[in-house]
Amino acid sequence: MPGSRPDFHRMDILSGLSRCAAAAPHGPLMNRPPAAPAATRLDIGIIPGEGIGPELTGHCRHLLELLAARHQWDLSFAECGPVGLEARKNLGADLPDTAAGFVADVLGRGGAVLAGAGGGRFVFDLRRRFRLDWKLNPIRRLRGAGTHPCPFDILILRDNREGLYQGMEEAFEDTEGPGVRHAFTTRLATTRALAHRAARLAASRRGHLTIVAKESGIPGPSRLWRQAGEEAAAAHGVTLEVLEVDFAAYQLVRCPEAFDVITVPNAFGDILADLGGLLMGSRGNTFGASFNPDGLGVFQTNHGAAYDLAGRGTANPAGQILATALMLRSAFGQHRAADALEHAVQEAWCAGCRTADMLPAAPRPCSTGDFVRKVAEFLEDSRA
Numbered sequence: 001m002p003g004s005r006p007d008f009h010r011m012d013i014l015s016g017l018s019r020c021a022a023a024a025p026h027g028p029l030m031n032r033p034p035a036a037p038a039a040t041r042l043d044i045g046i047i048p049g050e051g052i053g054p055e056l057t058g059h060c061r062h063l064l065e066l067l068a069a070r071h072q073w074d075l076s077f078a079e080c081g082p083v084g085l086e087a088r089k090n091l092g093a094d095l096p097d098t099a100a101g102f103v104a105d106v107l108g109r110g111g112a113v114l115a116g117a118g119g120g121r122f123v124f125d126l127r128r129r130f131r132l133d134w135k136l137n138p139i140r141r142l143r144g145a146g147t148h149p150c151p152f153d154i155l156i157l158r159d160n161r162e163g164l165y166q167g168m169e170e171a172f173e174d175t176e177g178p179g180v181r182h183a184f185t186t187r188l189a190t191t192r193a194l195a196h197r198a199a200r201l202a203a204s205r206r207g208h209l210t211i212v213a214k215e216s217g218i219p220g221p222s223r224l225w226r227q228a229g230e231e232a233a234a235a236h237g238v239t240l241e242v243l244e245v246d247f248a249a250y251q252l253v254r255c256p257e258a259f260d261v262i263t264v265p266n267a268f269g270d271i272l273a274d275l276g277g278l279l280m281g282s283r284g285n286t287f288g289a290s291f292n293p294d295g296l297g298v299f300q301t302n303h304g305a306a307y308d309l310a311g312r313g314t315a316n317p318a319g320q321i322l323a324t325a326l327m328l329r330s331a332f333g334q335h336r337a338a339d340a341l342e343h344a345v346q347e348a349w350c351a352g353c354r355t356a357d358m359l360p361a362a363p364r365p366c367s368t369g370d371f372v373r374k375v376a377e378f379l380e381d382s383r384a
Contacts, residue, residue: 038333041074045106045113047099050084051305053116055313056320059372060114063321066379067328067337078106084118084305094120100129103298112331113298114324117305127160132290132298134194135160135266137273138326139256144349145281145318147359152256152279155205157198158269160290162190163221165266186221186265191228198263199232207238208260212248212268225265249275273302281349282357284316287323289330299327313367316355318345321375344378 046061048054061077068075080102081087087096106113107130115123126132139154160166167184195211202209211229213222226242233240243251245268251258252272256279264272277283286302301319309315322345329338349358353374356365366374 038335040072041076042068042328042332042334043076043106043109043111044327045078045080045102045111047080047083047103047113047115047118049116049118049122049305050082050086051117051119051307051310052315053118053305055310055368056301056315056317057114057116059317059368060320060324063341063372063376063379064324066376067334067341071334071337073334076111078102084122085120087118087122088120093125094118094122095125095129100126103130107292107296110296112296112327114327115298115300116320117301117303119305119307123300124165126298127290128166130298131161131292133161133190133293134158134197135269135288135290137269137276137286137288137302139273139276139279139286142280142285142349143346144351144354145285145346145358146279147281148256148279150255150257152259153205154252154256154259154276155198155201155261156269156273156276157194157201157261157263158273159190159194159264159266162186163265163267165270186224188224188228191224192231194263195225195228195232196235198261199229199236199238202238202261203236206260209233209238209240210248210259210262211240211242212245212262212264212272213242214245214268215242216244221265229263245271248272252276253278277302281359282316282318282355284355284357285318285322287319287326289323289326297327297331299323299331313369314356314365315368316357317368317372318349318355321345321372340379340382341375343382344375347378348374 046057048057064075081098082090083099084094088094103113135158137156139156141148141151162185164184167182170181172179172181199209209229211225213225215222229240229242249272252275273286274283277286280286283303288302289297289299291297300323303319306315321341325338325341328334348371351374352362353366353371354362355371
């Protein structure tokens with residue numbers, strides 16, 4: 001429905017995502033734009049996904065309903081049919097026309113999409129179909145999670161539009177047998193646009209931009225990333241570091257506090273974001289969002305469908321909950337509610353309620369449902 005989203009969402013989405021490194025350690029995961037009106041009508045499309053996806057998105061819907069009752073939101077949900085491997089088996093595509101039509105309707109109304117995990121090419125086809133050109137992955141030390149001794153606060157901006165994941169494959173056979181050629185595109189215009197977004201964000205934070213490429217292995221695309229980074233850093237007055245992806249991975253684990261904003265091709269960003277899960281206590285705690293040029297987004301975890309955990313009640317819901325908080329903040333301007341949700345997750349961890357995948361390990365790991373109930377308790381106790 002037109003008008004359901006506050007005006008700032010038509011602006012640069014990064015204006016709502018920057019945060020100061022000097023902020024209190026118990027503050028929000030993302031700061032707010034200074035004068036963003038909050039939407040009171042929240043139009044949310046849910047893609048339950050497969051594997052653990054339906055369970056986790058169902059819990060998030062429950063938490064949203066609790067918040068809606070407190071804040072008197074006009075909350076509207078719609079749910080999508082199958083995607084991923086289930087859709088491939090029954091409908092012939094990982095992103096079938098029914099799911100694509102659903103997403104088109106939600107984004108066309110100015111709503112937001114909360115996506116559970118889906119297998120196969122689902123997320124890559126979704127990004128291509130709807131021009132979700134870039135993805136944001138916050139990597140931050142969270143209270144009660146992880147074992148790294150120093151605070152860290154990193155934003156990874158990764159390309160969704162081009163690169164390895166959006167390449168073209170061609171099967172062939174020669175005298176040595178069958179093979180596959182995989183070709184992908186890197187455009188200076190694409191890398192330049194993302195580098196400028198990242199540099200603007202770095203300028204509002206600690207003023208440091210890192211470009212991650214592989215100049216020794218793929219020199220041509222890497223030169224374009226370096227050029228885009230140098231131009232953007234000069235334009236926005238930030239420092240620039242260009243790292244080879246293998247060394248960047250090493251440094252991210254060794255001293256994450258040295259990083260501020262990272263911008264990176266899609267495959268490299270995917271790997272670095274998952275390494276961030278080790279720092280954040282579990283891959284199950286990681287989350288992010290992919291945005292189109294109008295700032296409309298799909299909010300999701302970084303982890304997969306974990307088919308082996310489906311129905312067991314042991315999956316970690318924290319990443320899906322934190323993705324929901326990011327949606328509340330950046331899609332609807334509901335900053336107090338997003339803060340409360342993030343705070344409740346961290347309070348639950350600090351109270352010793354941690355699923356089996358978490359570091360530090362809990363003496364008695366809790367179930368998915370127990371964790372969500374604990375989060376709900378802290379939400380009820382909060383003033384937001």
